Amino acid sequence: MKQTLLLLPGDGIGPEVTAAAQRICQLVAPDVAIEEDLVGGASIDKHGVPLTAAALDRAKSVDAILLGAVGGPKWTDVARDKRPEAGLLGLRKGLDVFANLRPAYCFGALVDASSLKRDRVEGLDIMIVRELTSGVYFGEPRGIETDANGVRRGFDMSVYTAPEVERVTRVALEIARGRTGRVCSVDKANVMESGQFWREEVTTVHKTHGDGVELSHMLADACAMELVRAPKQFDVILADNLFGDLLSDAAAMLTGSIGMLPSASLGTEGTPGLFEPVHGSAPDIAGQGIANPCAAILSLEMALRWSLARPDAADRIMAAVGRALEAGARTRDLGGDLSTTAMTDAIIDCL
Amino acid sequence: MKQTLLLLPGDGIGPEVTAAAQRICQLVAPDVAIEEDLVGGASIDKHGVPLTAAALDRAKSVDAILLGAVGGPKWTDVARDKRPEAGLLGLRKGLDVFANLRPAYCFGALVDASSLKRDRVEGLDIMIVRELTSGVYFGEPRGIETDANGVRRGFDMSVYTAPEVERVTRVALEIARGRTGRVCSVDKANVMESGQFWREEVTTVHKTHGDGVELSHMLADACAMELVRAPKQFDVILADNLFGDLLSDAAAMLTGSIGMLPSASLGTEGTPGLFEPVHGSAPDIAGQGIANPCAAILSLEMALRWSLARPDAADRIMAAVGRALEAGARTRDLGGDLSTTAMTDAIIDCL
Numbered sequence: 297m298k299q300t301l302l303l304l305p306g307d308g309i310g311p312e313v314t315a316a317a318q319r320i321c322q323l324v325a326p327d328v329a330i331e332e333d334l335v336g337g338a339s340i341d342k343h344g345v346p347l348t349a350a351a352l353d354r355a356k357s358v359d360a361i362l363l364g365a366v367g368g369p370k371w372t373d374v375a376r377d378k379r380p381e382a383g384l385l386g387l388r389k390g391l392d393v394f395a396n397l398r399p400a401y402c403f404g405a406l407v408d409a410s411s412l413k414r415d416r417v418e419g420l421d422i423m424i425v426r427e428l429t430s431g432v433y434f435g436e437p438r439g440i441e442t443d444a445n446g447v448r449r450g451f452d453m454s455v456y457t458a459p460e461v462e463r464v465t466r467v468a469l470e471i472a473r474g475r476t477g478r479v480c481s482v483d484k485a486n487v488m489e490s491g492q493f494w495r496e497e498v499t500t501v502h503k504t505h506g507d508g509v510e511l512s513h514m515l516a517d518a519c520a521m522e523l524v525r526a527p528k529q530f531d532v533i534l535a536d537n538l539f540g541d542l543l544s545d546a547a548a549m550l551t552g553s554i555g556m557l558p559s560a561s562l563g564t565e566g567t568p569g570l571f572e573p574v575h576g577s578a579p580d581i582a583g584q585g586i587a588n589p590c591a592a593i594l595s596l597e598m599a600l601r602w603s604l605a606r607p608d609a610a611d612r613i614m615a616a617v618g619r620a621l622e623a624g625a626r627t628r629d630l631g632g633d634l635s636t637t638a639m640t641d642a643i644i645d646c647l
Numbered sequence: 648m649k650q651t652l653l654l655l656p657g658d659g660i661g662p663e664v665t666a667a668a669q670r671i672c673q674l675v676a677p678d679v680a681i682e683e684d685l686v687g688g689a690s691i692d693k694h695g696v697p698l699t700a701a702a703l704d705r706a707k708s709v710d711a712i713l714l715g716a717v718g719g720p721k722w723t724d725v726a727r728d729k730r731p732e733a734g735l736l737g738l739r740k741g742l743d744v745f746a747n748l749r750p751a752y753c754f755g756a757l758v759d760a761s762s763l764k765r766d767r768v769e770g771l772d773i774m775i776v777r778e779l780t781s782g783v784y785f786g787e788p789r790g791i792e793t794d795a796n797g798v799r800r801g802f803d804m805s806v807y808t809a810p811e812v813e814r815v816t817r818v819a820l821e822i823a824r825g826r827t828g829r830v831c832s833v834d835k836a837n838v839m840e841s842g843q844f845w846r847e848e849v850t851t852v853h854k855t856h857g858d859g860v861e862l863s864h865m866l867a868d869a870c871a872m873e874l875v876r877a878p879k880q881f882d883v884i885l886a887d888n889l890f891g892d893l894l895s896d897a898a899a900m901l902t903g904s905i906g907m908l909p910s911a912s913l914g915t916e917g918t919p920g921l922f923e924p925v926h927g928s929a930p931d932i933a934g935q936g937i938a939n940p941c942a943a944i945l946s947l948e949m950a951l952r953w954s955l956a957r958p959d960a961a962d963r964i965m966a967a968v969g970r971a972l973e974a975g976a977r978t979r980d981l982g983g984d985l986s987t988t989a990m991t992d993a994i995i996d997c998l
């Protein structure tokens with residue numbers, strides 16, 4: 297059966313970088329059908345909401361979704377559930393893609409672009425597995441209110457259930473098995489009840505499903521520090537939605553440019569994965585044709601590997617990006633002057 | 648009236664580093680009376696609780712408190728409210744020290760100890776102002792329970808009231824005024840209601856109390872990334888309890904060694920401040936006499952400056968630590984081989 301990839305270009309540089317990935321897809325997997333729909337600000341402008349029910353239904357029906365980025369200054373002065381980001385959160389929740397995979401690896405040619413000294417990042421290869429559909433992002437109750445004494449307050453519930461922790465832990469364990477076999481689970485068990493619960497559940501799941509995988513635990517503040525001090529100590533990092541958000545951004549920057557890093561968000565077997573660059577919509581450079589397309593292209597690489605079962609096509613992309621960088625191809629964020637199109641051309645030349 | 652400094656050495660390397668700070672205090676402020684009491688595991692072993700009511704009362708009655716560190720493997724297998732950390736949280740809450748000041752500066756002599764390249768950290772001078780007595784650390788309800796359907800879950804409430812945000816924002820604005828006059832407030836306003844509320848309140852407080860101070864806002868994930876990419880862009884960072892915990896640990900590591908960094912926790916005018924190293928109890932090296940005493944000595948420096956109104960004594964300590972480092976004095980964490988005592992001697996020689 298023909299496979300379908302749904303493009304959701306979104307806002308800002310989203311359309312520019314997904315167009316680049318689309319070109320690559322047509323070359324390495326020409327038989328994959330490509331469709332397109334709206335999300336984020338682009339959807340607000342056309343339909344008044346950041347994600348329509350029709351767009352979500354369509355996303356559920358395809359094999360994989362490649363999203364560009366959402367958000368921008370144009371849509372910030374409205375209620376949070378009407379903003380572009382709500383479209384992204386609705387998509388994650390609607391697709392039930394609970395396991396967000398964020399690799400942090402440093403292409404050999406880019407080691408010197410890192411803020412960190414060469415020895416700290418050369419050969420770096422971390423996989424962050426972040427829970428993506430629960431925690432404080434979705435917990436209830438939440439709101440802003442004035443209490444009986446006239447005091448205003450804002451509040452959110454940070455909550456995890458056992459099945460939620462179990463399923464993402466199993467993904468992390470499975471992924472570690474295909475790597476060096478170590479999972480470091482992150483929490484604030486010394487302060488948060490949900491953190492204590494997270495640690496207990498991860499430990500329990502590891503006992504029954506952790507064959508061959510070594511499990512350790514680290515406090516989130518210590519992990520933020522260790523990522524700067526000695527990042528190569530990590531193999532797989534398992535974190536909840538909020539800690540995973542901060543730690544994966546810090547880890548992304550270790551590799552030199554956020555413009556390089558892809559992500560995959562996976563649900564249960566047989567449901568479509570959602571693939572997106574770690575970078576945002578970068579409104580400051582949108583429309584100029586200078587965005588780095590690598591994160592989107594590598595997100596396509598992850599789509600081919602994780603949802604479309606085409607590891608060969610994925611390997612081709614990975615190798616081509618590496619070779620293009622070795623040959624000196626660089627967009628501005630990497631200190632070069634190639635346009636988005638020229639960078640994509642350089643990668644295509646290396647396919 | 649005679650001023651009193653209460654030492655709470657605590658656990659692990661705590662007693663070793665507070666002893667070093669005590670020697671310095673007797674030299675630069677010999678008229679300050681020094682008392683001592685128990686907190687953390689040390690208090691559990693003697694009294695069965697990590698902080699007695701008597702110890703808290705005593706802390707409330709002095710002018711400043713210098714705490715070493717709490718915690719260790721000996722006390723981890725008990726309920727969270729019986730652990731050493733609960734003593735620290737109880738002390739913070741009991742003293743109502745809502746503003747935690749964590750400087751991240753890099754002594755010139757230590758620039759090369761950082762994981763980051765020289766140009767990224769040379770001249771680095773950040774002050775993180777972290778809210779310390781509210782947020783998810785203390786929010787209610789919280790717990791671990793089995794719901795009506797038999798599903799286990801762990802939960803915590805992340806909550807801020809307007810007065811809580813206001814008072815810590817005013818401290819951040821005041822501190823910025825004595826520096827380069829910029830405050831960057833950090834939140835996840837795009838995802839959390841309490842984050843949205845935090846941003847609105849900080850903006851409001853800035854309007855009435857922010858004369859001469861420039862306020863900006865940054866998402867917490869972006870801040871984690873920017874601290875690695877270009878840390879020198881920051882002057883004062885204002886964050887809630889949880890984000891401040893992670894971000895200050897990451898910032899601490901930029902400066903080379905967590906063994907160098909002090910913190911001050913301040914309450915309302917006229918109440919005693921709590922001063923402690925950012926580092927923990929380091930059970931792995933406890934009792935060996937090799938811990939770096941600088942963070943404790945610099946915490947004393949902050950106590951003299953912020954609670955005891957002795958800026959000259961504080962300046963003397965700061966200069967002496969700088970000179971000792973210039974002269975090559977280094978404990979193991981800094982790549983040298985001085986013992987805790989020898990490092991303290993080296994600093995005393997430079998007073």
Ligand SMILES: CC(C)[C@H](C(=O)O)[C@@H](O)C(=O)O
Binds near residue numbers: 381385541837838868
């Ligand atoms: C845009 C925002 C809602 C999102 C998040 O916080 O999850 C982003 O930071 C990310 O990490 O994908």
Ligand SMILES: CC(C)[C@H](C(=O)O)[C@@H](O)C(=O)O
Binds near residue numbers: 486487517735892
């Ligand atoms: C020990 C722990 C409870 C504490 C915290 O989380 O606040 C520590 O990490 C700190 O930052 O002082």
